[in-house]
Amino acid sequence: MNTNEKKEILQPVSMPVEGVAGFTSAWRSQWPKLDSEKCNGCLLCWIFCPETLISREDRSIDLRYCKGCAVCARECPVNAIEMIREGEE
């Protein structure tokens, strides 16, 4: 929005930041591992990830915030994402 005269923002106002609930990876018990060779680039994981963690370009996953919900693995039509229990490779 363009205002003609610039006004100071009255405090208190919340500002958008990443990680309002901290690094939510602490919540999870399993993490998604992508097999890039199996991936056919259908983008279903990208659209269904509630946390916006999967990149549209290379489907890399930002594990700092991943809660391990496994929606990406469940919806992947070619089983390219595998859920691995926390602490295992």
Add this chain to the structure above:
Amino acid sequence: MSEKMKENILESSVNPMVGLPHAEISKHKEHDGTEVAALSSKLAEMPEYEMVHKGTGACAGCPSPMGLRIVGKVLGPNSVVVMTPSCTVASTGMMPKSCFKIPVLNCAFASAAATATGITGAYDALIEKGAISGPKPTVFTWIGDGGTYDIGFQGLSAAAERNDDFIFFCYNNEAYGNTGMQRSGATPRHAITTTTPGGKTENKKNLPILMLEHQCAYVATASVSYPQDLFRKVAKAKDIKGFRYIEVHSPCGPGWKIPWSETIDMGKRAVKTGAWALWEAENGNLTINAPTLQIAQGKVKPASLEEYIELQGRFNLVTRSPDKDKIIADMKDGIEKDLKRLLMRL
């Protein structure tokens, strides 16, 4: 689905305090190859803009941020959202942090529509006076089914009648999720909630039809499991002036007692069984969308309602009941009647 997973679901619904089962990925996939290809090409064209920051406070697998992401992609940064107490507000984060990149106004439970009316009216006045330039920001609400079906309904109905210029989104998880799943007007019959431990004995309201009868500019039902459909409906609503109502069906993991990974799958099942109908209406002129139209016309066989009921822990009393077959037959009958009535409106 494995036996262990079924046991886990049953366990968690007996004692609501027991933690949710670990999401175990079932092996069978229901994806249709051509369907996926058509959807992927549409997904690749969607705008890059993300409205929701990483690391929200929502439960794992929550469909609310999924829906908001798609809505944000259409409406863009030049928009304002009104929220009432709900899971989404609880997951926004605490002062001075917010996970949404656009202004969020959290108002009292009953006043979502009235607040949005005020904001859109104020923008109209400011633009008329020349105080702000550029296109008018899109005002929309993101309200749960409690704030839409029950508490916020008089404000919603009044705003629809006045044809105020904003989009009212209801994300419907069929109970008051934020306070721990109490029954709401959207809870279906036989579902266990904390206030209906013996299963709800009343039918749910058909609010989208009520909104259709308001004859407002645009009314639509959508589901987070059909992102392309939701995207198209929001894009259509954005270009219409006047009151627009879009209800987004959002299966809730903890509330429906399903594993987190199944939220999207359960949304698809709801549509494919006919339990949730996808349609849209401009100025009261109804169009039923696929696959609901085909199911209603009998061209496509609906998916198994038994499976849909059995997979959800909240229907455990139905699953374990000796009259299970009769109850499910009644439910099927109800769904068929609803779809027939919808067809008659065409």
